[in-house]
Amino acid sequence: MGNEAQPQDATASVDFQEVQQTERFTTLRKRHRSFVFPMAVAFLLWYFAYVLLADYAVGFMSIKVWGNINVGLILGLLQFVTTFGITAWYVSYSNRKLDPIAAEIRNEIEGHQFDKDGNVIRGAAK
Amino acid sequence: MNTNHISTVVPAVNVAALKDTTLLNMGIFALFVAVTMVIVFRASRNNKTAADYYAAGRSFTGSQNGTAIAGDYLSAASFLGITGAIAINGYDGFLYSIGFLVAWLVALLLVAELLRNTGKFTMADVLSFRLRQRPVRIAAALSTLAVCFFYLLAQMAGAGSLISLLLGISDWGGQALVIIVVGALMIMYVLIGGMKGTTWVQIIKAILLIAGAAVMTAWVLAIYGFNLSNLLGSAAEAANNPNVLNPGLQYGKTETSKLDFMSLGLALVLGTAALPHVLMRFYTVPTAKEARKSVVWSIWLIGLFYLFTLVLGYGAAALVGADTIKSAPGGVNSAAPLLAFHLGGPLLLGFISAVAFATILAVVAGLTITAAASFAHDIYANVISKGKADATTEVKVARRTVVVIGILAILGGIFANGQNVAFLVALAFAVAASANLPTIVYSLFWRKFTTQGAVWSMYGGLASAILLITFSPVVSGAKTSMIQGANFAFFPLSNPGIVSIPLAFLLGWLGTVLDKRREDPAKQAEMEVRSLTGIGAEKAVDH
Numbered sequence: 001m002g003n004e005a006q007p008q009d010a011t012a013s014v015d016f017q018e019v020q021q022t023e024r025f026t027t028l029r030k031r032h033r034s035f036v037f038p039m040a041v042a043f044l045l046w047y048f049a050y051v052l053l054a055d056y057a058v059g060f061m062s063i064k065v066w067g068n069i070n071v072g073l074i075l076g077l078l079q080f081v082t083t084f085g086i087t088a089w090y091v092s093y094s095n096r097k098l099d100p101i102a103a104e105i106r107n108e109i110e111g112h113q114f115d116k117d118g119n120v121i122r123g124a125a126k
Numbered sequence: 127m128n129t130n131h132i133s134t135v136v137p138a139v140n141v142a143a144l145k146d147t148t149l150l151n152m153g154i155f156a157l158f159v160a161v162t163m164v165i166v167f168r169a170s171r172n173n174k175t176a177a178d179y180y181a182a183g184r185s186f187t188g189s190q191n192g193t194a195i196a197g198d199y200l201s202a203a204s205f206l207g208i209t210g211a212i213a214i215n216g217y218d219g220f221l222y223s224i225g226f227l228v229a230w231l232v233a234l235l236l237v238a239e240l241l242r243n244t245g246k247f248t249m250a251d252v253l254s255f256r257l258r259q260r261p262v263r264i265a266a267a268l269s270t271l272a273v274c275f276f277y278l279l280a281q282m283a284g285a286g287s288l289i290s291l292l293l294g295i296s297d298w299g300g301q302a303l304v305i306i307v308v309g310a311l312m313i314m315y316v317l318i319g320g321m322k323g324t325t326w327v328q329i330i331k332a333i334l335l336i337a338g339a340a341v342m343t344a345w346v347l348a349i350y351g352f353n354l355s356n357l358l359g360s361a362a363e364a365a366n367n368p369n370v371l372n373p374g375l376q377y378g379k380t381e382t383s384k385l386d387f388m389s390l391g392l393a394l395v396l397g398t399a400a401l402p403h404v405l406m407r408f409y410t411v412p413t414a415k416e417a418r419k420s421v422v423w424s425i426w427l428i429g430l431f432y433l434f435t436l437v438l439g440y441g442a443a444a445l446v447g448a449d450t451i452k453s454a455p456g457g458v459n460s461a462a463p464l465l466a467f468h469l470g471g472p473l474l475l476g477f478i479s480a481v482a483f484a485t486i487l488a489v490v491a492g493l494t495i496t497a498a499a500s501f502a503h504d505i506y507a508n509v510i511s512k513g514k515a516d517a518t519t520e521v522k523v524a525r526r527t528v529v530v531i532g533i534l535a536i537l538g539g540i541f542a543n544g545q546n547v548a549f550l551v552a553l554a555f556a557v558a559a560s561a562n563l564p565t566i567v568y569s570l571f572w573r574k575f576t577t578q579g580a581v582w583s584m585y586g587g588l589a590s591a592i593l594l595i596t597f598s599p600v601v602s603g604a605k606t607s608m609i610q611g612a613n614f615a616f617f618p619l620s621n622p623g624i625v626s627i628p629l630a631f632l633l634g635w636l637g638t639v640l641d642k643r644r645e646d647p648a649k650q651a652e653m654e655v656r657s658l659t660g661i662g663a664e665k666a667v668d669h
Contacts, residue, residue: 003168014661016648016651016652016655016656017647017648019651019655020298020651020654020655025655025658028658029541029654029658030580033571035235036235039231039235040231040232043228043231044395045647047224047225047228047395048391048393049668051221051225051387051391052172052388053389054221054374054386055377055378055387058373058374058378061373062369062371062373067355067356067358067359068355068356068358068359068362068371069354069355070371070372071221072217072371073217073358074316076217076221077466078219079227079228080224080227080429083228083231083425084425084429085232086231087421087422087425087426088233090235091422099315102658102659102660105655105661106659106660107278109659109661110662114304
């Protein structure tokens, strides 16, 4: 059960307000928010545009493009494509821009070393 | 071969012949139960602490957890409900899949990692991090229990209608008996295996379900020369209605039904990231990075699966026919099993039915452990005994709660038997999106958010969603209502999301700006730093 109490012990002396003000943390927060907020707005707008079209523009959605495949089906499948695309983009963005800086801050405060997957490397603590 | 030729030789599926396969279905299902029971027993050996019981010792990898999330999420409503909806209503059924999938981006971008970094076992851990514990925990636990209850009802109701088709049990008493058996099995899984056992059941079930759907999809596509256009043409011809390929068949009838569809779309996309049993899964991995990997895995698996359902739905329409599906016992929900029977005979039907059963069992187990954790951890440990209960007592309370919830689910399932499955699930999404999502987003991203805002938003969202459902055509005043012969439906939409979700966001904002108390800025700083960096996050348990 010792592991249950460990996080509190390790960070009890940390002044989080001070960390929050550091340039490194504000950079991390800015990088995170400047990616996830616009992206969330974009995919929600695109999703609702699609729902509105399916709801109120049935004629347009029913136009056949190729054989029996119509605009509605293509736009629907494009929702899948954009979902997969945004997922892949976010993963590569976090790997490049967010994880290294988050690990740096964490490393400094907790005094551990981390491997590339964010796991504590045993024996490297303090 | 040309499509016209194929569609004219659709052999009727002999529904009566399905009864002959009952023994085989039961055999395959019994095999699944036996294998998973062994795994659950093995997994339970290491269940010592609360972190073991609720969060599987945080020992799963991202890919394992992602598969388990897919197993948790792809419920009977997805498999049976969406395939059936596409087979009967064509394109409008496909719209469900898109909402269910796109919703995962909310979880990926805004919720999963931050939640993993700040919480311990339940959703309330995150919401009460920098707010006052007691009121926020009680509200979050109540909404968790409400969402789990709706979702459980849907799964148990699905079990009833599935049984009528697969085991040829059509009388009420027989179905009730099977619901009791399903419920009892689920209680055993959760009691013995805890989160670890439940997770393994979900992983196995997800693999079987996705593999089964993949085989059927390839089979259907092969019949049409791997030409989607031919399949669609054949489905339209079998339905004798070219509009099955166009939106609007189900929801385009009136202005009210169009608005209802908007409401459903909103609830689906915002509900996923607020489902307590999905949120709890993020605690079973060791780090936020693994939580991210989980979501990525589940997005790929779930997206792939929904692409399969598109083919399966239109395949069932073309090869089985909407009329045969509607008149079969189990109705709309029988499209996928009937298609399996058409393609691979009794053996494939047996396999697909066993998978469908396993689906219900696994989802019900996931919901039960979430509800039990929420009661034991949030209400018992933190409110009733004010944090003084030791972990052993807490787990004991959780186990007892599992039994109580299991019995409630059995009773509710017997009562809700025959209700529309996909639809009940959509209501659970609406309740989750209204009661939970605004508070989750505000507390993660809005510095000034206060306890009063959280409480107003959660109770306001929960109460408005449930009241609007009560006074909607779902409960009274329509042919398909729960209460026949009464009419107190003054709210015209079947899904409350379009009103209750914006209302909950508004209440959260209003409650905060009107709150005279300010929350501790040090706690806010701690939560923000922890959520983004993972400092002090709960680690994996070493064994």
